[in-house]
Amino acid sequence: MKYLNWHWLSLLLCFPLLTGCPMYSVSTASGSNSYISEDRRTSGIFIEDEGIELKASRRIHQQFGNSVHINVTSYNRIVLLTGEAPTEAVKINIERLVMGVDNVRRIHNEIAIAANTALSSRSNDTLLTSKVKARFLAERKFQINHVKIVTENGIVYLLGMVTREEGDNAAQIASSTSGVRKVVKAFEYLN
Numbered sequence: 044m045k046y047l048n049w050h051w052l053s054l055l056l057c058f059p060l061l062t063g064c065p066m067y068s069v070s071t072a073s074g075s076n077s078y079i080s081e082d083r084r085t086s087g088i089f090i091e092d093e094g095i096e097l098k099a100s101r102r103i104h105q106q107f108g109n110s111v112h113i114n115v116t117s118y119n120r121i122v123l124l125t126g127e128a129p130t131e132a133v134k135i136n137i138e139r140l141v142m143g144v145d146n147v148r149r150i151h152n153e154i155a156i157a158a159n160t161a162l163s164s165r166s167n168d169t170l171l172t173s174k175v176k177a178r179f180l181a182e183r184k185f186q187i188n189h190v191k192i193v194t195e196n197g198i199v200y201l202l203g204m205v206t207r208e209e210g211d212n213a214a215q216i217a218s219s220t221s222g223v224r225k226v227v228k229a230f231e232y233l234n
Contacts (some may be wrong), residue, residue, distance in 0.1 A: 125195040197224035
């Protein structure tokens with residue numbers, strides 16, 4: 044048996060925090076902690092979203108390889124495409140590929156026509172996402188698990204099934220976070 048690399052172990056332990064995992068801990072009256080889901084999606088839709096992301100990412104990679112840098116995020120079967128493509132034609136072809144994935148209802152195509160971003164830019168995006176999440180937690184204006192954050196090249200994209208008030212609060216908090224260039228709301232509104 045191969046030994047588990049510490050980097051992989053730390054990634055596995057931090058994965059729920061990095062992905063915006065819809066689970067959180069709650070103390071019960073008996074004092075024990077339990078994990079429950081606070082996601083507004085059904086478990087079936089949650090699993091479909093994961094499948095959409097995997098299938099779409101695989102199709103993009105098979106057709107375009109490393110000539111593009113594309114992130115696929117699905118929330119309630121609404122897909123957000125971010126990243127970089129070399130031409131408008133490639134951007135449109137990627138959208139068509141993703142629309143062909145089963146159960147995709149709609150696509151927000153936010154792919155930039157540009158060279159692939161550097162690793163340093165992607166690291167900064169991860170830091171910005173963490174800063175926005177921390178501010179969401181500190182402000183306590185809505186349940187943090189109702190909003191999914193994707194950051195690409197300093198632009199924060201917000202997804203989720205939210206009320207208009209929750210969406211406006213999330214956008215205001217994100218836009219006033221240091222380092223955020225722009226905020227794009229890709230919400231599905233409940234009211």
